[in-house]
Amino acid sequence: MTQPSAFRRSFGGLIQRVAIILCAATLILAGWHGTALAEIPSGCDPKPAPQKLDATRPINLGQLQLQLIYYRCTRYDGELAKAVGPARHWLASRAAHVNKAALVLDIDETSLSNWKEIYQNNFGYITAGPCDFSKGSACGAAAWDLSASAEAIKPTLDLFNVAKADHVAVFFITGRDERPEERAATETNLQKAGFVGWQKLYMRTKDFGGPSVAPFKTWARRDIEAQGYKIIANVGDQWSDLNGGHSERRFKLPNPFYYIP
Secondary structure: OHHHHHHHHHHHHHHHHHHHHHHHHHHHHHHHOHHHHOOOOOOOOOOOOOOOOOOOOOOOHHHHHHHHHHHHHHOHHHHHHHHHHHHHHHHHHHHHHOOOEEEEEOOEOOOEEOHHHHHHOOOOOOOOOOEOOOOOOOEOHHHHHHHOOOEEOHHHHHHHHHHHHOOOEEEEEEEEEOOHHHHHHHHHHHHHOOOOOOOEEEEEOHHHOOOOOHHHHHHHHHHHHHOOOEEEEEEEOOHHHHOOOOOOOEEEOOOOOOOOO
């Protein structure tokens, strides 16, 4: 009887070890694919079918919208992470060699995702009106901003935390208008999304009311430099976030959903 008893003990130990390994594997996968375990993005359940554009010109808008939804549901998160990766490596290698190093981040589609609003409005920009997510309704951009409901773009949040750990000051420069209610909502949204402990938030003032946000963002970077900081990295989803100089390196994130000059 001793042999079966020993076998049971050995088999029981094996089962325990397998259970521990499976549990550890589950936790690792959850860490690696945390975004996949979060709420599924609007329009991605079920996952849309691949789309090909008609070769005729002009491009069919309906086909393009379907292609953008497919891209958002299948490739966007991975390409965001790939674009932010070099910024993380650069920050980690450069920060220790610069006195008063600074990181500049844009907000919309760089730090915070507005996909829920974008999808609800079928890629249209609706300024006024309430933000209603019931079927067939629209979400006004101003009401959406004031709701402070945009989710963090995870790779950028990770970059933000790397900067803080390396004692790099983080500045947000956004094209959102400088109004008390807009500022309060934007600050609240950033904090809710996990961006806590930045140096300053620059919002677009009436002095920069032209068609392009680039002059305002360039001025803001100059103002950061005037405070004695050296901007070692500037991250944005639009070229208007990045052009105009006043940063050592620029990192462009993908955003085929809208264009800001």
